[in-house]
Amino acid sequence: xxxxxxxxxxxxxxxxxxxxxxxxxxxxxxxxxxxxxxxxxxxxxxxxxxxxxxxxxxxxxxxxxxxxxxxxxxxxxxxxxxxxxxxxxxxxxxxxxxxxxxxxxxx
Amino acid sequence: xxxxxxxxxxxxxxxxxxxxxxxxxxxxxxxxxxxxxxxxxxxxxxxxxxxxxxxxxxxxxxxxxxxxxxxxxxxxxxxxxxxxxxxxxxxxxxxxxxxxxxxxxxxxxxxxxxxxxxxxxxxxxxxxxxxxxxxxxxxxxxxxxxxxxxxxxxxxxxxxxxxxxxxxxxxxxxxxxxxxxxxxxxxxxxxxxxxxxxxxxxxxxxxxxxxxxxxxxxxxxxxxxxxxxxxxxxxxxxxxxxxxxxxxxxxxxxxxxxxxxxxxxxxxxxxxxxxxxxxxxxxxxxxxxxxxxxxx
Numbered sequence: 001x002x003x004x005x006x007x008x009x010x011x012x013x014x015x016x017x018x019x020x021x022x023x024x025x026x027x028x029x030x031x032x033x034x035x036x037x038x039x040x041x042x043x044x045x046x047x048x049x050x051x052x053x054x055x056x057x058x059x060x061x062x063x064x065x066x067x068x069x070x071x072x073x074x075x076x077x078x079x080x081x082x083x084x085x086x087x088x089x090x091x092x093x094x095x096x097x098x099x100x101x102x103x104x105x106x107x
Numbered sequence: 108x109x110x111x112x113x114x115x116x117x118x119x120x121x122x123x124x125x126x127x128x129x130x131x132x133x134x135x136x137x138x139x140x141x142x143x144x145x146x147x148x149x150x151x152x153x154x155x156x157x158x159x160x161x162x163x164x165x166x167x168x169x170x171x172x173x174x175x176x177x178x179x180x181x182x183x184x185x186x187x188x189x190x191x192x193x194x195x196x197x198x199x200x201x202x203x204x205x206x207x208x209x210x211x212x213x214x215x216x217x218x219x220x221x222x223x224x225x226x227x228x229x230x231x232x233x234x235x236x237x238x239x240x241x242x243x244x245x246x247x248x249x250x251x252x253x254x255x256x257x258x259x260x261x262x263x264x265x266x267x268x269x270x271x272x273x274x275x276x277x278x279x280x281x282x283x284x285x286x287x288x289x290x291x292x293x294x295x296x297x298x299x300x301x302x303x304x305x306x307x308x309x310x311x312x313x314x315x316x317x318x319x320x321x322x323x324x325x326x327x328x329x330x331x332x333x334x335x336x337x338x339x340x341x342x343x344x345x346x347x348x349x350x351x352x353x354x355x356x357x358x359x360x361x362x363x364x365x366x367x368x369x370x371x372x373x374x375x376x377x378x379x380x381x382x383x384x385x386x387x388x389x390x391x392x393x394x395x396x397x398x399x400x401x402x403x
Contacts (some may be wrong), residue, residue, distance in 0.1 A: 029131050030138060045145050046135045047152025050128050070134050084203045 014052040015061075017042060019076060019084040022062060028071035029053070056080065116146055123166035132193055173262040173380060177304040180373035183220065188297050190362035192290040212292050218340035219295020223275070225333035226302045227328035229381075233313050236322030251314035260312045264305045269303050281342040293344045297366065297402075299337050300373035303330055310381050327381035334371075334378035341367040341378045 021027060021035045033044050053074065057060040061080030065073040076084070113136045117129065136145070160166055237254035275298040279291075311328040312317040348363060 004226070029135050033135070033139070040359075045148035045154075046132045046139075047148035047150070049131055049156050051152050054128070054156070054162055054164070070130060073129055085164075106319050 014048055015056055016087055018049070018056060019061065019087075020053050022074060022076040023081065023084060024099055026065050026073040026075040028069075028073045030071060033072075045075065054067075093097070109143065109144070109146060110136060111131050113146050113149055115142045116153060116340045117191075119150070120156050121163065121166070123158055123160070123163045124156045124401075127164055127166075127353040134219050136318060153332065176376065177307070177373060180369055181304055184297055184300060184366060184373065187362055189364040190359065191366040192294060192297065211350075214234035215292040215340045215343035215347065216295065218336045218343065219293075219299055220310045221294065222299045222333040222336035222340065223272075223302055226299065228307050228329045229306050230309055232311050233319070233322050234261070234327050236313065236319050236394055248316040253319055256312050257259045257309060257319070263273065264308060268302065268305050270334075271298055271305065272299070278395065289344075289347055292347055293363070294299070295368045296337060296341055296344065300370050300377070303374055306330070307377050308379060327378070330381045331378040337374045338371050341371060348373070356385055 003060055017036045017040055018032060020032055020039070021032050027035060029046070032044075033049060037043050048056060053062065057064070057074075059080075060084050062074045065075055068075055115132065117125070117132060117136070120129065132149075139145075156163065161168065234257075237257050275295070278294050306326075307330070310323040310330070313323040313326070344363070344367065348360070
């Protein structure tokens with residue numbers, strides 16, 4: 001998973017935010033930007049968002065939902081959900097290590 | 108204003124990307140505030156999409172027309188003629204020193220000449236096959252039609268081939284701007300790839316006839332040998348350059364290196380095309396049209 005995430009390059013963080021956003025349900029680009037800004041405070045621009053969507057779709061972690069509307073929604077796939085779980089577990093380990101070391105520094 | 112600029116930047120994305128995401132991003136641009144940051148982000152995204160074209164869902168591999176690649180390669184080669192060959196006199200690499208490294212000098216010049224001869228062997232092989240194929244029943248009509256196409260192609264390329272040969276012979280005989288020994292040794296490397304590119308349409312045209320497939324394969328092999336000889340000749344030029352580069356600038360070495368790489372690259376592309384498109388089974392017609400696009 002770590003290797004696969006590294007292949008996303010500078011889009012790794014954005015891809016994680018997109019997967020988290022889609023984990024609660026399908027969304028189109030506009031709603032993804034608003035949702036990500038709401039839960040993370042990160043304001044994404046269209047070029048960055050669609051660079052990440054292109055990589056996630058190519059990897060099979062998200063897929064477009066058939067729609068007659070101009071705004072095409074995307075949803076997370078099973079492998080995308082697994083990838084998100086692994087990445088969040090890694091972040092938890094990083095967070096725990098960080099908290100421990102900050103505490104040692106204060107002791 | 109910014110919205111219009113962002114819309115214009117959107118058109119810089121690859122077509123496959125625009126077909127897939129263009130409408131969605133255009134909708135985002137129309138419905139969200141557009142700042143300078145949005146425009147620069149879109150421009151960076153366009154560069155990223157071109158760099159990672161294969162990641163676009165449903166995108167076909169980038170293809171460039173073979174003819175355009177060959178023309179650009181030969182043009183680039185001739186642009187490098189001045190800095191690589193004419194400026195060789197600045198190296199103070201006299202003919203006497205060339206005589207000392209005579210075997211390298213002879214290897215370079217004779218390999219370039221042999222490469223040119225192998226290139227010119229291809230039309231000869233195809234001419235014989237075209238004559239023979241026209242007499243064989245029951246394929247006579249189709250084979251004669253292909254033979255005529257080969258002949259017409261030969262007539263079309265004969266003049267430029269003659270021009271290239273005349274220029275090469277003129278320079279070899281010392282007409283025009285005099286070149287130093289090292290320049291003389293590498294002159295052939297600037298003409299052989301052009302000659303090969305001009306000859307290439309002949310085997311590609313001949314492949315249309317099963318009866319001429321054998322000759323087309325033989326012509327492809329001759330072009331492959333020419334490409335190998337061209338590469339060997341450039342190795343000898345590299346040896347000569349190493350002997351005489353005491354006075355050579357970095358720019359001069361870079362010009363020669365660029366010339367060598369372009370020459371070897373164009374020759375290899377011609378040989379690969381001629382060999383790659385030769386049908387292995389004489390009864391099978393080629394899948395690719397002559398001078399079609401090439402995958403990069």
